[in-house]
Amino acid sequence: MFLLKMESLIAGDIILTGNDEKLSRVIKKYTKGGFSHAILYVGHGSYIHSDRDGVHSNNIQRLLFESKDNVSVFRAIDNSIVPAVCQYARSQVGKEYSIPSAVNAQFKAPIEVASNRQFCSKLVAQAYEYAGLKLVKVSERCTPKEIEESPSLKRLDDIVREANDAEIDFANSESPLDKQTRVTNDILENARKIFDRDIQTLSELTAALFINPEHDSKISKLMLLSGYFSLWDEDLARNSWRYEYLSFMELPISKQEKVDLARREIESSKEMVSRFGSMLEHYKQAHEKYDLEYTRLHKSLYEKLLKAMLDNNKVASRVVSTLTVLAQTRSYISP
Numbered sequence: 001m002f003l004l005k006m007e008s009l010i011a012g013d014i015i016l017t018g019n020d021e022k023l024s025r026v027i028k029k030y031t032k033g034g035f036s037h038a039i040l041y042v043g044h045g046s047y048i049h050s051d052r053d054g055v056h057s058n059n060i061q062r063l064l065f066e067s068k069d070n071v072s073v074f075r076a077i078d079n080s081i082v083p084a085v086c087q088y089a090r091s092q093v094g095k096e097y098s099i100p101s102a103v104n105a106q107f108k109a110p111i112e113v114a115s116n117r118q119f120c121s122k123l124v125a126q127a128y129e130y131a132g133l134k135l136v137k138v139s140e141r142c143t144p145k146e147i148e149e150s151p152s153l154k155r156l157d158d159i160v161r162e163a164n165d166a167e168i169d170f171a172n173s174e175s176p177l178d179k180q181t182r183v184t185n186d187i188l189e190n191a192r193k194i195f196d197r198d199i200q201t202l203s204e205l206t207a208a209l210f211i212n213p214e215h216d217s218k219i220s221k222l223m224l225l226s227g228y229f230s231l232w233d234e235d236l237a238r239n240s241w242r243y244e245y246l247s248f249m250e251l252p253i254s255k256q257e258k259v260d261l262a263r264r265e266i267e268s269s270k271e272m273v274s275r276f277g278s279m280l281e282h283y284k285q286a287h288e289k290y291d292l293e294y295t296r297l298h299k300s301l302y303e304k305l306l307k308a309m310l311d312n313n314k315v316a317s318r319v320v321s322t323l324t325v326l327a328q329t330r331s332y333i334s335p
Contacts, residue, residue, distance in 0.1 A: 002065045003163045003171070004073065009060070011043030012082035014074045014124055014153065016144050017065070035072065035144040038121040039063075042086040044268040048093065050118040055095045056181040062171045068160045074153040076133060084131035092118055092127075094184050095200040117200070121147055128152075176234050183226045194218050209294055210286070220293040229301050236308060243311045248319050259323050265316035272309040276302050 004015070016035035039049040041060065048057045065071045076082070095118045124147060125139035135150040136142040147153070163171070184202065191199045191208075194215055199205050209219055223229065241247040242265060251258060280302035287295035 001163045001168050001171075002068055002071075002160045003167060004060055004063060004071065005159055005161050006045055006060055008156070008159055009041050009073065010075070010079070010082075011041060012076055012079050012085050013041040013156070014076075014147060015039040015041060015047065015063075015071060016074065016148055017063075017071045018144075034069075035148060038124045038144045038147055040085070040089050040124050040127055041073075042089060044264070044271065048089040048123070050092075050095070050097055050120045050123045052097050053181055054097050054185055055089075055092045055118050055123060056177070056184070057090075057093065058175060058177050061167065062175055064163060064168065064171045065160065071160060072148070073156045073159045074148070074150075075156055076128065077152055077154055078133065081128070081131035081133055085127045088127040088130040089123065091203060092123060092201065094188050094202055120144070176231075176238070179234075180231050183228050183231065187223055187226055187228060190222050191219060194222075206286075206294075209292070210290060213290060213292055216292045216294050220297060223294075223297065229297060232301075232305060232308070243308060243315060245315050245318055248315055249322070255323050255327070259320055262316040262319040262323075266313055266320070269309045269313035269316065273306065273313065276306040276309055280306055 015038070017037045017039065018035040037049070037051075039047050041047045042057070045060050046057050047060050047063070048055065076085075097117065097119060121142045121144050122139055125135050125142045128135050129139050133152055135152055136146040188199060188202070188205065191205050195208050195212065197208065199208055205219070209215060236243065241251055248258070248262070251261075253261070280299065283295050283298040283302060286292075287299050
């Protein structure tokens with residue numbers, strides 16, 4: 001089994017995959033391409049894609065391949081627009097998968113296209129189109145083959161490595177992000193019933209609630225009962241080393257591996273602090289304007305998340321500082 005070399009990836013990279021399963025073989029045959037699925041890497045080990053569960057995210061370390069030939073990675077020649085690309089992809093999380101649209105794209109069938117739905121290659125192409133780079137002629141009906149042939153992309157070499165047993169076990173274990181996907185999809189499905197309209201993302205739900213605040217109690221109760229506001233508590237418990245200095249220092253890895261890991265955590269937490277800080281300010285202003293239980297709950301959520309990321313950054317920075325000083329001291333006193 002094989003994994004992508006995460007250290008070689010950057011946000012905005014497009015991952016095209018395929019395997020020997022029947023559906024994948026059919027798609028590759030009809031599109032005359034080597035791949036049947038498109039994925040967008042958004043950085044720090046996370047990717048976003050659209051499959052039968054809709055648009056959702058997952059961990060790149062959980063993406064296993066039976067052969068090196070089953071995956072290829074493409075990078076935009078101009079990657080200055082990557083932040084906008086990733087912003088668009090995140091805004092699509094929760095959207096339902098459109099089987100008719102996917103069929104229409106893959107097999108060029110005369111099927112009505114659902115504009116407020118997604119499928120894999122459409123999501124990737126539209127993310128770049130939103131940021132100002134047109135990868136394909138028609139993003140609404142594009143295929144992985146068309147993305148593969150885009151002149152705006154370059155293929156990366158030496159991007160796959162063999163996975164060890166521990167990595168395979170981790171990839172096959174239950175992902176907390178799977179629960180997040182189920183919870184989000186359940187919230188949106190019930191919200192569509194409450195509002196009696198086509199709500200496809202959490203941002204669309206927020207906008208609908210601001211227009212119809214009489215549903216505040218129902219939506220807030222729905223989200224509380226779903227466990228949405230406590231999803232991130234699991235990471236705090238499962239990965240306490242991210243937020244506790246002594247736990248980080250006691251990780252059973254080498255000093256250099258700790259330094260490398262801490263540096264990755266610093267970069268990741270910086271981005272999260274910016275994103276969560278922006279969301280916190282958004283919901284603070286929204287709460288002042290609308291005074292809803294929904295806005296209060298979200299304000300509390302982003303206060304908690306922002307604090308966690310600030311703690312994460314502080315702990316990781318301290319680990320790097322401590323181990324760097326120790327290394328320098330030992331080098332100085334060595335004969």
